[in-house]
Amino acid sequence: MLEQQTAPIVQQEGIDWLSLAESLGNQFAAREVEADESDLFVADNIARLKASGLVAAGVPTELGGGGASYTDLCAVLRILGRYSSSTALAFSMHTHQVMVPTWRWHHQNAPVDGLLKRVATEQLVLLSSGGSDWLQSNGTAIKVEGGFLITARKIFASGAPAANLLMTSAVYEDPEIGSTVLHFAVPMNSQGVSIEPTWQAMGMRGTGSHDVVLSNVFVPDAAIVLRRAQGKWHFIFHLISMVAIPLIYSVYVGVAEAVRDRAIQLAMKRHTDEHLCYMVGGLDNELTATKLALEHMISTAVVSQPGFETTNQIMTGRTLVAKAVLNVADLAMEIAGGSAFYRKLGLEKLFRDIQGVRYHPLREEAQRKLSGQLAFGWDTSCL
Template sequence: MDSLTSVNSAESRMKQRNWVEVVKKIGPDFAERSAQHDQEGSFVHENYDEMRRHKLFSARIPIELGGSNCSHQEMCETIREMAHYDGSTALTFSMHSHLLAALVWRYEQGLTPSVEPILRKIADEELILVSTGGRDWLNGSGTAEKVDGGYKISGRKFFSSGSSGGDLIVTTGVYDDPQVGPTVLHFSISLKGEGVTIVEDWDTMGMRGTGSNSVILKEVFVPEDSISLSRPSGKWMTFFDVISPIAWSLVMSAYLGVAETAREIAIAEAKKKKDDQIVQEIVGEMDTNLLCAQTALECLVGLVGPEFTPSTENSNLTYRYKTIVTKSSIRTVEKAMEVVGGMSFYRQVGLERCFRDIQGARFHPLQERKQYTFSGRIALGLEPIA
């Protein structure tokens, strides 16, 4: 077999890879370890190692850059399936995945500066990206001091999901520009670089295995040419119309997977008392809520199709769908616990972990009340953000 044939054959195999099936293969091991990680609040290192071996972290990258060309829809399905085994692994993987998907979108659009080098590097080394987006939202966080050739960045980055096992942190710093005012700078830096410290402070109610520790940046130098984006602090920009549908379709896939897991546990228990009319009613209510969540997620994922065009209208739809997925998923888990009854309080059943994990869906931007204001302002012909 000549080298060209070999390359073509390899590409063909990668294109045909079913990532949901990969997760079904490795997922049972995730499930076996999930209770221990939850109890300890420890990061899912073993799961990340296994995912790295299967090249899940580069799956979304185009074939020509060394990836597997996994579609956005399939990646959402993969994360949703992963959550059936371990919610923490699925959620932290979704954080890496949305950053990578945004880079792939930039590459496909041919935007400058080119992201081809970083995509090739991620594919070659199976690098893991860490997001700090939740606290870096419109206003950004941390400080950026202008120095020769770049900036010195300082700040504490909360909720840095996967930081315990990541390679690059994608984050922001705010430069107080004397001419235009506070300006948010976007960049990535090595988690192993000078001035970077990971503080093991992730001890939370749910999603305890995500390793979403704080990252301390102390005068970390970022070269001028490493700034990927600069924008006014506190204002809605086109950037958010790009990242919103991409990010939340992936992240909410993890939470829907948790809700589906709770439903399966509840149904298994409900069959033991299936002739009870009250149980029948609660199961019907549970499944109706789950259908709402599934339908809203399907619509949300559908926004990021081949014809995806960033717009405020799509962002508005994104956040409305996100709120529906959140509320309906939480309600599904609540109903699952009601179906099972007092036994759902026992950790060994698995439902109380689903209940704790699903609560995290409430806190990602835009939170429910902020989404209502966002959508209301758009409906009234105002700017999305005051």
């Protein structure tokens, strides 16, 4: 059993989630700086997200949550990204783990209401290992009476110190059908689950993206929610791609907006320099490109069904956002000049944080390969 959290937040329909995010973002900024300087997890900020109701915002109102729309949650994460990169990124991992079952509840009548109700009533924080697992997964599942023993190390588990439930997978060598990935949830207070504090990183230092180690953790048969062939695309990964990637990349667009604003502030004394104006115009072009690509991703997620074509559109958008966001960061450093190198002026931290945009799946090489395979009409059952 999970430990009971504080009393559930009762949400009202029509709440202004974006204004709430602005208010919280202003409160989060100071803690973000402290976390960056000391490799601390932004625990207080996550606690405030719980108290505000945002942890359960995406849960349908019928199940006790806030009923926030997908587009609103993308906007919330983008706003939080302007103020507190680490808080926003850690929160995006929880948010997409809520919005995937919410999509399934709305579109498939899937039996996920139990999980979503618990998120709302217990304010559970969900932890994802999907980015490092992806299609291959990692770790081993050994069949025992009544279930499986799981041994694995899950890296880049953003938000681990605040999490209640790990949404993860491991590989079972099925004697009949071969390598099979099992998907399941594990309470973080289960016997054999530990957090190894490995997160000492260039940027996004407050995300608490530590390793989660599972040592012979028992998972009952009834807890296995999905079995799939290892290394092959499956409906659930098309759904995860469609729902999760626009949410996560909303954070980076927010960080890019903060980068732009900070660079302009630092360069204001030289605003009569025509070449500087030229560079600022180029920066704004790149920022506009990020916004357009993100909007395409979000609109695709809202109106589409999971599948290869949708995944292709989403992952192409992910590449375009990443390229433009990194260009924003590079131009900002040039525009601000040597002052950008000083930590106390803030741009240096944002530059480091934004580098994380490179590492979420599908990275550009894999995305371009998939796009090319689809363009040539390859048999998708072989992908």
